[in-house]
Amino acid sequence: MQSLRFLCLGILVTFATCSHSKTAKPIEEILWLQSKTPPFHLSKETKQLGLCDDLTQQLMHNIKDVKHTRLVLPQKRINKYIDEGRNVCFPCAIYKRSANKQFLYSLPTAVYPPHNIITTAAKAPELTSKHGNPINLVGLLADKNFTYGQADARRFSVQINNIIENSLTHSNVSMSWSSDNESGVVMERLKHGSLDYSLDYPFITSHFSKGNQSNIVNLPIAQNKNKLVPIAVGCATNAPNNFASMAIKKINHVLKNNILTSEQYKNNQQYWLNEHFEDFNKAYNQYVLNFDSQTNDAPINTADQSQNKEQL
Secondary structure: OHHHHHHHHHHHHHHHHHHHHHHOOOOOEEEEEEOOOOOOOOOOOOOOOOHHHHHHHHHHHHOOOOEEEEEEOOHHHHHHHHHHOOOEEEEEEEOOOOOOOOEEEEEEEEEEOOOEEEEEOOOHHHHHHHHOOOEOHHHHHHOOOOOEEEEOOOOOOHHHHHHHHHHOOOOOEEEEOOOOOHHHHHHHHHHOOOOOEEEEOHHHHHHHHOOOOOOEEEEOEHHHOOEEEEEEEEEEOOOOOOHHHHHHHHHHHHHHHHHOOOHHHHHHHHHHHHHHOOOHHHHHHHHHHOOOOOOOOOOEEOOOOOOOOOOO
16 A cells, blocks of 8 residues: 555656646747738848837847747738747737737837828828818728728737727728738728728838828827837747747846847837837836836826827
């Protein structure tokens, strides 16, 4: 009986040791996912780094004990990699305080202005006269007289996604299926009248307006006029061997100690975002450097701090 008891105890100890060893297996590689979506990611030929390129490069440089591989994929393939539970991280995901079925999130790495209506200068007066300024998104989406369009794989904040799903009940919708330069394709379709309006961040418009699309304008949305969008690194929760939590631990360490306070990183963020904030430095300090994970979640309501602002 005593021998049997020791045998059982030995089996339990061995099982526990093996389970711990399996859980604690060190990370060997992080696959960094990116798509061909300027200005988040830009081609290597450009001097200016994209919003997410600079962050990815600094993470790869500062996390030295794992192999780093960058994969450029269409957004749908990115979603497939995440759902399959590969050892992947996405550098610019909308931050959530808690993990979900896709991601465990790092500390916030950036704060973006609210999503806007994107339309042409010619169409804007018609939209605002009928649906207000800022635009009532629910009313506009339900209006079958205007054609809404977006890249098929494009997603927004939870609030905006819910409004789209619940309000867009008519068939006057046009999706773009291109896997390259998804934002640029939508801009081209707006410019040429195939669409009446779309949704995205205002800095998307700024980027493409530097080319031949200066007739594209932004209109604020009433339902999220004062809501900033915090951004973070997301690592796949379905990945085996506790990958997400171990990867995020490494990522948070270098974010706090090397990246978020670096002038290079902050200057890159400021290059793309400065014109869309009344005070970019204040927003960056408040919602990135001094972010309080216990009280803030995406999106951040700034109405109390900016009652006279049309847009942040």
